[in-house]
Structures are given as structure tokens and as C-alpha cells.
Amino acid sequence: MNLEHNTYGKADVQVLKVFRQGERHSVRELSVSVRVEGSAFAMNYTASDNASCVPTDTIKNNVYATAAEHLKDEAIELFAERLADNYLRRYSVIEKVTVSIDETAWNRVNNHEHSFQQAGGGRHYCVVEADRDGMEVSSGLTGLTVLKTSGSGFAGFHECDRTVLQPTDDRLMATTVTADWAFAGGSAYESARDKVVDCFLTVFSEEFSPSVQRTLYRVGEEVLGAVPEIAAITMSLPNEHYFPVDLERIGAKSNGTLFYPSKSPFGDIEATVTR
């Protein structure tokens, strides 16, 4: 038998840090997951020998300690890089470490000094993969749900004996964006993220969408044009259907204003755009 691949670590280490500048506080709340790899870990599996094993409890404790000493009020990617570097320096047995961070965002209540409200509008995450030769950083966002009531159609598609769908030049279109992008260099992570959101919302709202696929690609073009440091962007845009209610058979006037969400099954569109 052969142990082809293995990885272990601690997932979902949740931590909130308070930054106090006099009376004015700020907070960051993160869920951190750390996975490590190294050739010495094979013996944990094949020989019941734990000598090389850094316990997942220790991995967790090191997240806490590093957050206490090194987490700043800044892009989560920077803390993920620092944390990845820390594991590689502390534990020679670790050859590769993957740090994933997912942020719970808090907004200030009425610009108050120490009161916050949990933000909506999607979550940010990042993944840093690091070994002794370097790091790769990717950033992502998920849970941004949007809908347009005009400016979307779908026509000219392949037809066959299974086709029921009618072509249309005016339909509702809704999706919950998941996007992640890889950096070719640089560390302007927060401005990159803002630009990705801005490109998405601009293309989504301003351009006619002849298909989810086309809109996805147009966003990719705009993002790569706007952010030189982004090498590639992958988007997953589920087509969350809203269908017109058939009012005629229930004795009501059908005027094209009433829809019901039918989120399962859903169209499942995903692609990667690179330079």
C-alpha cells in the first residue's frame, strides 16, 4: 500500500481581535484554517509513530499566539502570509503550509467608537500556499447576491427534442457571486478586492447580458484590465432562476410582474479568465 498524499491541520479557528486607538476601537473577526504537509508526516500514518506530528492543538495555539502578536487591522492576505511564514520558520518538518482565512466583517454603528454591526453583502476570504521556495496568494469573495430586472436575455441557443425553454430578450437574472483571483505579485490586496467588486457590479448593471457565460467573461476582461497584479480570475455564477408565475389559470391578470424563485435546480456556470 502507498500513502499517496496527506495533509492535516486545524480548521475553523475563530478569533476576534480588538484594536484600541484610545477611545476608538476597531475589530477584525477571522476564521483561520491551517493545513500542513511534509514527508516526515507519512510515518504518522504508516507506522503509528507520532514523533514528527505537530498536534492540531498546537497548530491552533500558534494561530492564537500569532494573531495576538502580529495581526494588524489590515488585509487578511497579509496576516495569512505572516502566519504561513511563521509555520515554516517554527517547524522544520513542515514543507508546505496552506493558510485559509475567511472574514466576518463588522461595520461601525453610526460611526460609533466601539459599537459595530455585522455587515452583509458577501464575505471575503484568501488562501496562501507557501513552501521553502515561495508563496502563492489568492483572494476571494463569496455570497454577493445580485439581481437585475431588465437588461438580460438568452436566445440563439442549440435546440433539440429536449428543448422547452423559449428564447427571450428580457428576463430576470440573479446570481450569488463566488470569485477568486490569483496574484502575480504586489500586495495591494484590499484595493484589488474593491476593484473586483466594482468591475462585477458595473458589468452586471450596465451591460446587456446575452448569457451568464458572456457576463462572466466580460467581468474577467474588466478585472484583468483594471488590476495588473491579478494573473487570473475564476468565477462561479450560479443561475438562480426566478420564473414568471402562471397567473392566467388562477384567474388573475398576467402582467409580467410576478415571479417565484426556483433556486433548485440551478444553472451552474464557472470559468477562469487569464491574460
Place this chain on the structure above:
Amino acid sequence: MNLEHNTYGKADVQVLKVFRQGERHSVRELSVSVRVEGSAFAMNYTASDNASCVPTDTIKNNVYATAAEHLKDEAIELFAERLADNYLRRYSVIEKVTVSIDETAWNRVNNHEHSFQQAGGGRHYCVVEADRDGMEVSSGLTGLTVLKTSGSGFAGFHECDRTVLQPTDDRLMATTVTADWAFAGGSAYESARDKVVDCFLTVFSEEFSPSVQRTLYRVGEEVLGAVPEIAAITMSLPNEHYFPVDLERIGAKSNGTLFYPSKSPFGDIEATVTR
């Protein structure tokens, strides 16, 4: 055997309506649940006789038809009232109807004419109970999650041999507000809701909290003072604990900035404030 109580209906009828004023659209997305009661329905249970039974499919269709014809871009309570009235008028067999509506809120993307982003920051709901003698309206909000990093303590409490908790005059406090309020009259539902949120956020952020209980009551006082039409308000304020990480035993400096969420178990505080 005796059929002591019975109710039936259709739950979670989801509907999105588009309002088109020229190029400028707006949308409302609702989940509507309707429950009906009436003495004639007993025979559906006790005698296998369905003659009095308005099928739940029909109840659903009537939600759609009424939404198509009568849902406006206005407070959900007004549509719930109209819908309740509609069931009582259409079906003489219905003696009481309860309409519950839960709203999924959409905000405009960059003030765009027909593009929307799903809003965070809590959900609105309402419940209208109506019979031939009148209606009772209550409104609610849920899912508003807040946190304060200062201005909260808990001390002077009962102590016994099960006590481990230390008194403190400075702790983190976090909660996810669920509140519902009953109206003594009037129909200024949206301004009432705005004032409830405003009272909550103001008391939460501006006043020192000696206990979740005290904060709850102070919000109630402010709401009843600010909105004469509200007869009573019930709040449920789970105490979502954030505990300090014990850094000393893992070799890191403890400076009171690092916390971990421990949301289960949670303190469970609920009360009703009336005039």
C-alpha cells in the same frame, strides 16, 4: 377523542414582484405563509370529509393572485392586512386567518435603475391575525447582529458554589436581535420599524450596559417613548459570548485584545415591555 385545536395552510410561498416606473424598477421579495382556522374544518379530521377544505394549493394560488393584483411597493404589513382581508371575504368557512410575511430585502446597485444587491443587516417580518371582528398586527426584525468592545459589564450578581464567572466592568458584548412589536393602531409601519432599529442601536452603542437584561429594558423604554402606536415590544437578545484567549500558557503576551467566539451554549434573555 376530541380535536382540541387545528390549523392548516401553506407556508413559505415565495414571490418576487417587479414595479416598473418607466426605466426605473423596484422589487419586493416576500415569503408568505397563510394559516386558516374555522369550525367547519374539523370534519376534515374527524370524518374524512374534505368538502369544507380549501386546498393549500388554492391558498397558495390566492397568494399569487393577490400579489399580482394588490401588492404595492410599500410596508409588508399593508399587504398582509389586504391578504388577510381577502381570505376572509372569499371563503366564508374561514373564521380566522394568520398571514406571516418575511422579506428578503434588495438594495439598488449604485443607484442603478434595474440592478439590485441583496441587503444584509437583518430581516423584516410581520404577522397579521384577522377574524370577522378585526385584525391584530405585529411587526418584527431578526438577524441584526451587533457587538460592542467597551461600555459593557456584569457584576454584583448572585454567587454560590457553582459560580466561576468573575465580575467585570469591561467585557465584549454581542447579540443577534430578534424583536417584535404589536400595534395599538395606526399604520406607520415602516417609520415604526426604523425607530425601533434606531432606538436599539442608540441604546446599545451610547449607554453602558450593566447586563443584557438592563439593555433590553432600556431599549423597550425608548421604543415605547418614541412610537406611540406600539403597545408592547418583545425582544430576544441571546448573549453570544466572546471569551478572552488564554495566551499565557501558549507563550504569548496577554494584552486583552484577543477573543474567540463561543456561541454555544449562549445566554438566552427574553422579555416583553409594555406601557
Place this chain on the structure above:
Amino acid sequence: MNLEHNTYGKADVQVLKVFRQGERHSVRELSVSVRVEGSAFAMNYTASDNASCVPTDTIKNNVYATAAEHLKDEAIELFAERLADNYLRRYSVIEKVTVSIDETAWNRVNNHEHSFQQAGGGRHYCVVEADRDGMEVSSGLTGLTVLKTSGSGFAGFHECDRTVLQPTDDRLMATTVTADWAFAGGSAYESARDKVVDCFLTVFSEEFSPSVQRTLYRVGEEVLGAVPEIAAITMSLPNEHYFPVDLERIGAKSNGTLFYPSKSPFGDIEATVTR
């Protein structure tokens, strides 16, 4: 202003206890919630005075301590009673206590001495309300999902201009049972629960169902007949629709065998049967 009603406590205190009889172990895993009431607690709200307040942390600790000393491998209702009694005896300020327990069931793996597999097929819960004058016990089950492919119809119902549903004497019927029942006395909680499940499954499978309502009532009749200690039973039986797929318009033969689940919206049927 008036504090009309208040209650507080600790929710979702999760605990697993191991019972070791030599090499053979057994386990019980519970989520316990405790809510207390008492006239002295009003001052926690109205006067910022915590002197009467038993902290929710203490309430939690007492769940642990009581479980360590008094939880046996027996019906959860018996532990809930013991726990309720314990709070009343320990804290004179508590006038009423409500203990709710929800069980995560574990089955033995292959009759193994100390290895267990989490059980499916629904969850058990109970609620004990106790004050200085006595206790009321109710038991419940939830999450029992059943389906029948024959022996169910719905016809002879009220028709109107909103009616689309066709009468049928053969349809699929599916539901997820939630039931709770109150005891008039006795403590044969586990055998009562077994009989409730047995009555439900027998009526559901053996009898033709002319409506969900009728099936609900028939189960109630059987339960009250089979278990003299049960004073009343409330059931909630959502009608989880499975609709036939319309195969003809996609060029496939329609032979009445293919259905798709459409669980939202759902029929919402609830009633209480008493003696």
C-alpha cells in the same frame, strides 16, 4: 413602562456522558436548555440591580454538575425532572423553571462494547415546566421523514376560481413528523415514545389517507388509545410535495413513475387531539 414578562437562562448546553459497566460502555448526548422566571428578576431589567441574578454561566455549570452526579442512562424526561427540581431547591429566587432537552442518539456499531454510530430517523426531545406547585412534562419527536407511494389521495375539496389542483385517489405523500405529547401522570416515557412512533408508522402505512388532516387525527386516536398516560398530542405534518414530472413535452414517455420534490412552499397542517 411595564415589564410584562421576562425569562432568561442558558440555551444549548451540550454534554455527553459515558456510562462504563466494565468493558461495556454506553453514551448519552444531550443539548440542555434552562430558562428561569421569578419576580425578583424584574429588578435586573428595571433597576440595573443584578443582586438576584443567577448568572447564565452558573446555570450552565449547574447543568454540568447535575449531569455528572445525576444523569443516568435512562429517559431524558427523568433527567429533565431532576434538573428542574434541582434549580428550584438550590435557588429560592427561582419561581418557575423550564428545562428542555434534545437528544443526539447513538447506536452501537455491530454490538461493539465502546464504538457508536450516530442514529438517524428523527430526534427526541422533552420539556419540563416546574414551579413550587408541581411539574408538567411533555415529550416530543422531530425529524422523522416518511413517504408513501400508494394509499393516499385528496378529493372532494372546496373548489373556486383559484382552484388548479385536480382531485386524485392515488398520490405520493411525504411528511416530516413533529409531534409532542403531554402526560397526565406516570413516568413510562420511553415506552410511550415507542408507542407514539409505532402508532404513527402503522396508521401511515396501513390506512388509506384521504387527507393529511385525517391521517393526523387517526394517529391521535390511536396514540390516546394505546397510552393512557398521554393527555393530549399535537402533531405538525408538513405536506412535502412530490409532483409528477411532465415528461410529454420533453419527448419521453409518461408512465407515472417520476416525481420531483418541491418542498417549498409546503402544506402546513397542525392539530391537537385530546381525550
Place this chain on the structure above:
Amino acid sequence: MNLEHNTYGKADVQVLKVFRQGERHSVRELSVSVRVEGSAFAMNYTASDNASCVPTDTIKNNVYATAAEHLKDEAIELFAERLADNYLRRYSVIEKVTVSIDETAWNRVNNHEHSFQQAGGGRHYCVVEADRDGMEVSSGLTGLTVLKTSGSGFAGFHECDRTVLQPTDDRLMATTVTADWAFAGGSAYESARDKVVDCFLTVFSEEFSPSVQRTLYRVGEEVLGAVPEIAAITMSLPNEHYFPVDLERIGAKSNGTLFYPSKSPFGDIEATVTR
């Protein structure tokens, strides 16, 4: 700009099929997801040209039609293979198709002819990837939650200044198994799945576990020994912690029987075992 990779399809197409052999029925309930790839689909993205696009609605309809005509009461892998083959034959534009099926299992109620109860104890799934050159089949199970109260330890691990964990030769161990395995050939999918579950439960219950890692590998060894057709197995075994309650500080006797689940953060162990 370059469209590096793209895929689209329909996800979560839910279907229940009834098999009627006289009075005795059986049912299969599946969630089917289909993703397709092909070089011609690029123009949907880069040129707003939908001519090659088989709509996801059509993809869904073909799941229904194929299920109506070809779904048998047999291993889900066989239907996934048939479905994958069907897409490749019907649509020349599709170069690769991935069919994923997730099953909701139903057990008979008391051996009844047409009444069923939803099964617990984990879910089965499979993934078939097919192109013009052949197919690859993998099977999986998820949601099998197990716990052992003895026969598990963790000691001899790496220690450092972040170490708090004490070595132990007796701890609780709990996990929720996710496993998937690839076939080198053959089609005895159901017996393979039964043997995987059996190997897992046997190793888990019968062997002392010096670490989650070691137990994972031992299961892999047993599976590869028992099922020659399985080429590789990947397991993910989260270490779902149950920690002892610290009873001493709350005035109760500590006798090592009481634990609380602390499922977040969790140890995250994953590996692939091959021949």
C-alpha cells in the same frame, strides 16, 4: 485575455422514481448534477454567440427523460454512467461530461409494500467523468458519524512552546467520515460500498487508535485488501473534539465521565491511500 477553463451545466436536479412490482413498490431519490465541457462553448463567453450552447434547462430535461426511461433500482454509479454516455451521444459539441449523483436513501417501514422512512447513517454519492475515450468512476460516502469511548489515544508527538495538549492513552474519538474511492475496473459498486463501510467500522471499533492519521491509513489498507477493483481511496476524517468538563471548579466530583462537544475548531485530517 484568455478563457483558460470553463464548464457549465445544471446542479441539484432532484428526482424520485417509483418502481412498482405489483403491490410492492420501491423508490430511489437522487440529486443529479451535470457539468459539460467542449471547445465550442468558448464562443458563448468570448463572442456572445449562444449557437453551441445546450441550455441548462435542456440539460435538466434530459436528466428527467433519461431517468424516466433508464433509471433502474440499482447502484447510482450505473445510472451515472448511462447518463454520461447519453450526453456524449446526443450532443456532439460536448467533449467531456461530469455527472455527480447524491442519494437520499429510504428504508421500508416494517417491510411495508409502499411506505418508507428516510434513512440515517450517511449519504452515498458518485462522480462519473466521461469523454470520447472512456469513463472514470468514483464512489463516495459522507455523513457517517461515529464515536468511540475507549481504544483511542494520542502521545509521543512533537512538543514546543505552543504545546498545551497532554499525551493520553485514553480519549474519546469522534469523526464524521467522508470517503471517496476510484475504481480500476468492474462494476460491483454496491458491494464495494458495503465493504468500505464494513472496513471502516471494523478498524474504528476493533483497533486501538494511536492517532486519527493511523486509523485512516489502516482503513485504507483494509479497503484495498478487501476490494481489488478499488484503485485508491481518499478519506477526510475531521477530529470532532469532545473535551472533559472541568468539574472540580464547580464543586462536583470529576470522575471522567462527562464531556462537551467542541466541534469548532476541528482537527482536519485527509489522505489518499493507493496500491
